[in-house]
Amino acid sequence: MHYRGIFPRDLFSELERLQREFDGSPSIRGAAPGYPAMNVGTTPKSVEVYAFAPGMTPEEFDVQVENGVLTISGERKNIVPPEGATIHIGEHFSGRFRRVVSLPDDIEPNSTTASYRDGVLHVCVARREAAQSRRISVQ
Template structure:
């Protein structure tokens, strides 16, 4: 899967992508989208980020917003099979993970919320009032 800038206005990501498209060299973090899988969406009032990271507890996540960048990191522990057991299939991601999302400029840091439900970490970053489009009535 090719890297895509999450936000169209993310100029650096866009330039990086263009450059990569020219010389065909993949991202240093690998061509795979990474773990956990993420969905991102926006509403006029918020940026919604969903990370599909099952088998964790809320305390095991480290969520940070710094310089307009949201970082989700943590560690997924491996299942410890009982002594003498055989592992036939082992497809789960285990170990440390880290994913980064660049946020738009109009975010309101103080009202960021995060919740973990059914194995999905949901982060809601509020956007500033001023950036929300307002309808101007024509006199």
């Protein structure tokens, strides 16, 4: 005899789906939905941000650093299918987007650089020289 439980096989997936439908808030598993996908990391000299946004041009991005917050925004154009084509799966995001990253207190906003190559936006926010660790020789 096959027993079918009250709950779906993957209860957490179902709860996550319901939560997204309800208010678009971040996933209960901790991954926040958003475009573009991003990697954020630090080095002793900088904060490195990589935003993965293929099919755009550098002019379509607006990158700002203000009050310790990095904002990446822009608009991704819609891809128009050929006339008479039927779309069966549409996963290409189009429209306006905005991603915000809180930066550490030791950044130097005037030394921020941004470049876009091969579908990846790279933003480098330098850290202040005084905040970097130094080796002190003992006499």
